[in-house]
Amino acid sequence: xxxxxxxxxxxxxxxxxxxxxxxxxxxxxxxxxxxxxxxxxxxxxxxxxxxxxxxxxxxxxxxxxxxxxxxxxxxxxxxxxxxxxxxxxxxxxxxxxxxxxxxxxxxxxxxxxxxxxxxxxxxxxxxxxxxxxxxxxxxxxxxxxxxxxxxxxxxxxxxxxxxxxxxxxxxxxxxxxxxxxxxxxxxxxxxxxxxxxx
Numbered sequence: 334x335x336x337x338x339x340x341x342x343x344x345x346x347x348x349x350x351x352x353x354x355x356x357x358x359x360x361x362x363x364x365x366x367x368x369x370x371x372x373x374x375x376x377x378x379x380x381x382x383x384x385x386x387x388x389x390x391x392x393x394x395x396x397x398x399x400x401x402x403x404x405x406x407x408x409x410x411x412x413x414x415x416x417x418x419x420x421x422x423x424x425x426x427x428x429x430x431x432x433x434x435x436x437x438x439x440x441x442x443x444x445x446x447x448x449x450x451x452x453x454x455x456x457x458x459x460x461x462x463x464x465x466x467x468x469x470x471x472x473x474x475x476x477x478x479x480x481x482x483x484x485x486x487x488x489x490x491x492x493x494x495x496x497x498x499x500x501x502x503x504x505x506x507x508x509x510x511x512x513x514x515x516x517x518x519x520x521x522x523x524x525x526x527x528x529x530x531x
Contacts, residue, residue, distance in 0.1 A: 365402035387450030
């Protein structure tokens with residue numbers, strides 16, 4: 334089947350859209366994905382409290398109309414944004430995801446908790462610890478030194494720093510979700526992940 338690499342959302346074939354819809358309706362016959370179903374959908378089991386909070390935050394950012402469910406259009410919009418959105422669109426979404434308390438700023442604790450949770454879910458093999466990464470982000474882009482990142486600081490700072498942009502993009506790489514959809518929900522590495530999680 335078609336591979337998502339290098340395609341824009343507009344170029345998705347009918348077959349690919351059908352795969353997304355089939356997976357969505359198989360997992361969620363009601364057409365409305367709850368938080369519990371969202372976790373099942375992406376095979377997120379036995380999460381730590383911080384990883385669980387991150388998944389809840391991700392669910393809320395995908396629930397664009399804030400009705401407590403993700404419908405098929407929100408699902409497609411979310412996947413399209415994460416997989417094929419322009420850099421500034423993705424950065425705005427990342428910011429919203431990191432700003433757990435919704436106050437319009439990201440503090441060290443919020444960023445650290447999200448980075449730890451993302452690494453637990455995606456099993457990132459980064460050489461830098463989550464603490465070191467958080468310190469580096471604030472050292473590089475907290476221009477006014479107030480211990481919080483505004484949307485402007487975050488957007489400008491990350492876009493000016495190739496390494497930061499690369500790490501953030503890799504940490505939120507959701508291509509494994511597309512593979513799940515393309516494989517009709519069968520994760521080729523599921524056994525490995527369950528063994529690692531134990």
